[in-house]
Amino acid sequence: MNHIPIADASNKCSTCLLGSFCLPVGLSIEDVAKVDTLVTERLRLKKGETLYRQGDALNAVYGLRFGTLKTHITLSDGREQITGFHLPGEIVGLDGIGDLHQQSTATALEDSEACIIPMADLESMARLLPSLQQQFHRILSREISQDHSHLLSLGSMRAEERLANFLLNLAERYSLRGYSGQEFNLRMSREDIGSYLGMQIETVSRLFSRFTEAGVLQIKLRNVKLLDVTALNEIAGQKSQR
Amino acid sequence: MNHIPIADASNKCSTCLLGSFCLPVGLSIEDVAKVDTLVTERLRLKKGETLYRQGDALNAVYGLRFGTLKTHITLSDGREQITGFHLPGEIVGLDGIGDLHQQSTATALEDSEACIIPMADLESMARLLPSLQQQFHRILSREISQDHSHLLSLGSMRAEERLANFLLNLAERYSLRGYSGQEFNLRMSREDIGSYLGMQIETVSRLFSRFTEAGVLQIKLRNVKLLDVTALNEIAGQKSQR
DNA sequence: CGAGCGTTTGAAATCGGTCAACAGCAGTGG
DNA sequence: CCACTGCTGTTGACCGATTTCAAACGCTCG
Secondary structure, X not given: OEEEEOOOHHHOHHHOHHHHOOOOOOOOHHHHHHHHOOOOXXXXXXOOOEEEOXXXXXXXXXXXXXXXXXXXXXXXXXXXXXXXXXXXXXXXOHHHOOOOEOOOEEEEOOOEEEEEEEHHHHHHHHHHOHHHHHHHHHHHHHHHHHHHHHHHHHHHOOHHHHHHHHHHHHHHHHHHOOOOOOEEEOOOOHHHHHHHHOOOHHHHHXXXXXXXXXXXXXXXXXXXXXXXXXXXXXXXXXXXXO | OEEEEOOOHHHOHHHOHXXXXXXXXXXXXXXXXXXHOOOOEEEEEOOOOEEEXXXXXXXXXXXXXXXXXXXXXXOOOOOEEEEEEEOOOOEEOHHHOOOOEXXXXXEEOOOEEEEEEEHHHHXXXXXHOHHHHHHHHHHHHHHHHHHHHHHHHHHHOOHHHHHHHHHHHHHHHHHHOOOOOOEEEXXXXXXXXXXXXXXXXXXXXXXXXXXXXXXXXXXXXXXXXXXXXXXXXXXXXXXXXX
16 A cells, blocks of 8 residues: 655545535535645555455545545355445545544545545535535535445345346446446456445355346446446346336 | 423423433433424324324424334335334334425334434534434434445245244343333334335234244234243344344 | 234245355466 | 365255145124
8 A cells, every 4th residue: 555645636535526526515616625625635546455344543534636435344154245436536434434534445446546535624614615514514414315225135136136236337437437338347256246235245156147148238247338338237126117 | 192291390401211222312302302392292192193294294203202103105106115113212204304394204103202303403413413413323323324234134035034034133122121021012003014025914923923933922813922031032043143 | 703914833935145166367486 | 276265156956945726713892
């Protein structure tokens, strides 16, 4: 894990292209300039390295600058549950604020870089900038409602529906970031997908094969091409059977 | 749904017995006095009534004063996922802050009463009182990490483990509130439990029967008596408690 | 006291899990 | 450059936990 002090202006929030996803959303130009002073350091992670680990003391949250992370919690018997996959512009570490210790581990799925946002500084600045305060609350709240959608998926959907929803969700998030929502590379393994969706890797693999046979998508290892988004939406339960 | 203006001092946060669970945690006596002005109204709900519904505009969050709520989201095809059961002192409506519309519906499982906490007032007061700000962040963060535990349950545990964890979690929360953690009444139906835990009501019922046969607990309709908490912990897959 | 839920129980069906074998690709080193 | 090795992903056969279907029981409340 590689600490990088932020020196030149090109690295600041005010010029970061992710401003429309991250902490500065809704802030005036002057306010974003103040946020620049909040982030003085970043961390560079190689694939497989961890940004933080379950149990670590927390004094910052992290804004993902590029790359992909998974956050996951581990049970005493070794079973693991992936709670989220995170794309650039998203903030991680939010679940640890409650007791100032990380509740999960964040692992890089590819080479990544994260901005360090010290909690104490964020909180004091949020007291001065109502728009920053509101944005932070929105971010926390959206994390909650995303988790609720995930709960709905795990609790009420069949494996096929869960996987379809997962793909559609990824596609949407890539689209929003200016990447293709039709064709993209999965950064995570079948095992990661299985953990996230509460199913075994064999089931993930079989479902991908089934989707391929049905002409819904093409998949070659981690490269996915969505061929029939309408059909995928139907599988995802927009109008379900049973 | 019955609006109740708060008149006498006995109804204020500074004298509320739930202070140790709710918004005032960590606040000085003077600060709690200020929080008193935040909550000027409460809502009384009869069993089955809703505090808010998915899609409603949000301008407040709610502190549960007494009673029990379930929060749930509904899919277009009618399937429902219960995302949480809420006991006195807990704040609900947090998932709606993100886009100022409720993402879920909150329904009373028994006669209940909730304090209205206007978001705008809460945010402006949080800018003045760092301890209130921190407590609100803790509450949001804990909601996230609870949801993550719930995800772990739905994604990685077998039905038996999920139910055992659910019972232990309820027991702990009742204990914290000064009620018995050994014997309590479930406020929710088998259907609610099934939805929350991602299983059918028949499975819930069979598991209760199995636990009873194993001498782990006694259950008569909604009255539960835990006989062997150690055994229940083992079923739940925990060496110690969380 | 009877109607209607909510709950329990049984039997059959099935989705997804488990076990096992193999295929494909990547990295290593001779 | 290829053989070797290890890791990831695919596929098949079988199994079993949970669902589904069905029926009966027993509270609760009007």
